[in-house]
Amino acid sequence: MTRQVQALVVGGGISGLVCAYALQKAGVEVLLIEASPRPGGVINSIRRNGYLLELGPQSFSGTAQLRSLCAELGIADQLLEAPPRAPRYVLVDGKLQAVPLSPPAFFTSSLIGPTKWALVRDIFGKSVPPEGDESVAAFIRRKFSKQLLDRLVGPFVSGVYAGDPEKLSLRSAFPMLYEAEKACGSIVRGMFRVAKNKQVPRERPTLNTFREGNETLVRALASKLSSTILTQTRVANLDQQKDGAFLVSLEGGSNDSVSTAFVILATPTNVTGDLLSQLDSRFDSLFAPIEYAAVRLACAFSARCGIRRSFQAVRRKVTLSSRPSLAGLRIPLQQS
Ligand SMILES: Cc1cc2nc3c(=O)[nH]c(=O)nc-3n(C[C@H](O)[C@H](O)[C@H](O)COP(=O)(O)OP(=O)(O)OC[C@H]3O[C@@H](n4cnc5c(N)ncnc54)[C@H](O)[C@@H]3O)c2cc1C
Incomplete structure (x- = not known):
């Protein structure tokens, strides 16, 4: 049987769920296909022996959009905010050392070492970023010091991006730092200029989680979408017909196919690459090199x-x- 819908969302992680919810709210007839038995993707909160374990994301930035989504879904009272001054530690030579969270702490911290002088050089000097893309590690070594990279930036980057600072692109991961140097020849002066020129008042950044785990958001979204989610069903093939509509073949729970004008892929990049290369083989070379x-x-x-x-x-x-x-x-x- 071929089912007709206006839009099809593939992947029921947080990206697919929010997208399907926004489409449904806008009056679009939408169907969400999720391969696994439960929506949420990598977000997975479990309780064991009285403890709450997050097997996926632990915390997230509390943006205005996210807070308004939570209010709309009736889960705003479930949000918890981390104390902004809660200490963070880095393990250096077998010992926990506090991460400096204020300018005075920064200048007195033993984690920073010779970086203090590099910072003074940055404030009063002028530098130009290289033409090509630069890695986060190369940028920190060029502008500051290897010690700052090893003791602070490296642990921070691996904690946030689970990535290697030698491979992460500065322009993608920290575009503000690149823009600051490009505009002012100095990171510190550039950041001050950006803050001063901001039209809207700067929102205080917060780090949030949910009292009963991050799956709270998944459950709230899924309950609004209940009849439009098909779990244990995998999108196997994507084909575009002469009239421009997509014919999508499903496998698993439902072996139907779906005809739709719009397909939104909210899947891991290897799946996205496989599906898109069925439409045009050039997509394969775009997605295949992306590493997880x-x-x-x-x-x-x-x-x-x-x-x-x-x-x-x-x-x-x-x-x-x-x-x-x-x-x-x-x-x-x-x-x-
Ligand atoms: C261990 C871990 C810790 C993290 N910590 C944080 C953190 O603290 N803060 C933060 O902000 N971010 C964190 N992240 C990142 C964040 O969780 C992810 O970026 C985000 O949840 C990804 O959501 P997504 O919907 O894009 O993808 P996913 O969650 O990967 O969802 C993709 C979905 O697509 C489905 N799918 C795949 N193939 C098909 C198919 N053919 N047909 C149908 N469905 C298919 C999958 O089953 C899956 O449910 C963390 C990630 C991990 C793994």
Whole structure:
């Protein structure tokens, strides 16, 4: 049987869910196809022995758009905000060192070392970014120091992007830094100029999570979309017909096909590449080189007083079994 819909969203992770919800709200007749038994993709919150474990994302930026989506979905009261001054630590030579979170702490931190003078040079000097794309690591070494890269930027980048700073593009990962140097010849002066020229008042950046786990957002979106989500169903083929409409073949839960004017792919890049190259083989060379970083997740359960012991235990376990060893550590605390 061929089903007709106005738009088809492929992939029921957070991207596909939000997209389908926005289309439905705009009055578009939409169908969402998800290969696995549950929507949410990599967002997966589970409870074990009284602890809440996030097997995917732990926290996210609390943007105005996200807060208004939560209010619309009736889950705004479930949002938790991390204290902005909560300490963060980097493991250096087997010891935890506090990350400097204010300008005075930055200038006195032993993590920074000779970078202080590089910062003074940046404020009073002038530099020009190279013509081609530059990696985050090359940028930090050129402008600041290898120590800043090894002790602060490297751990931060691997924690946020699970990526290698030697491979990450500065222009893609931190476009503001590139623009600041290009416009003013100095990162510090450039950042001040950007902040001053901002038309709208700057929103205080927040780090959020949900009281009952990040799957709260997935469940709320899925409940609004219930009859339009088909789980355990995989999109296997994409074909475009003479009239421009797409004929999409499904496998798994439903072996129907779908005819639609619009297809939105919210799938991992390898799947997106495979599906698009069925329409035009040139897509294959565009998507195939995109790498995903492999991530291993270690969670240690701990009562509040046992954090240090849990940290040591997990570190020993992870460093023995893998290299590079430990990008970050999550210790869920038992709720009282
Ligand atoms: C361990 C981990 C920790 C993270 N931590 C953070 C964090 O702290 N903060 C943050 O902001 N981000 C974090 N991220 C990144 C963030 O979670 C992801 O960028 C985001 O959830 C990706 O959502 P998505 O919908 O684009 O993709 P996915 O979640 O990958 O969803 C894609 C969906 O497509 C489906 N699919 C695949 N093929 C087909 C097919 N042929 N037909 C139908 N469906 C198909 C899959 O089953 C999947 O459900 C983390 C990611 C991971 C893995």
